[in-house]
Every structure is written in C-alpha cells, then in structure tokens.
Amino acid sequence: MRRAVAALALAAALALTACGGKVIDHQKAEAFIDQDLAGVDVAVTDVTCPAEIEIEAGADFECEVTIENGDRAVVQMRMVDQDGLVRPVSIESADQRNTAPGAGPTQPEADRAADAVPSESG
16 A cells, blocks of 8 residues: 555646536546556556546545455545646545544655546536
8 A cells, every 4th residue: 555655646747637517537537546556566456536526626536446456445636726637635545444433544745736627517
C-alpha cells in the first residue's frame, strides 16, 4: 500500500472530463489512477469511480481500487476548481477503513493535480 501512496504522490497532471454537462469523466479518473499506480509497479485489476459527479470546486469523491494480490483501497479525489482540475487527497486500505473505526487516510507527501475537463451532460 505504501507504493500506492507514493504513486499517487508523484503522478503528473491529467485532464479527466467527459463530453456533455459539467461532470467528472469517471472513466478518465479510473484510467488516471490505474496509470498512476502502474508507474510504481502496482498491478491494478480494477478501478471504480462514481459516474455523473457534478464539478464543484472543493468537493471530494472516492474511487475504489483492487490490486492484483486482492488488496482493496479507496482513493479520495478533490475537485480543485470549476474547470475540472482534480487531485488525489488520500489513499487508504478499504479493508482497514471497514475494520478500524477512526483510522484516518494516508496523506500523499506531495500535492498533485489532474485536469478533469468538464463535460456537457444532457
């Protein structure tokens, strides 16, 4: 899991919006996280982000990640602005989250952002 935190802390910016209304493109967000973790040799088997999240500066959303060895994690993403810029805020073990009440997320050491280009839904 520490490698996953490092990956999220070091990734470069990326555009993550879909066509249509101003919503986050969940497929781009999923691909962003998958590529990020692959950069530190973390074999991801599945990433799931919620669909139809409206862009709102300062709002957070969470994506679930499954690693090849079966470990699961939750990545918290934050929308930085109304243009769809997002950044990972934290990553934590989904299993720990479900079994250790009050266990807080692990904060990435570096602050990075990714453009989640808004889309026009309709």
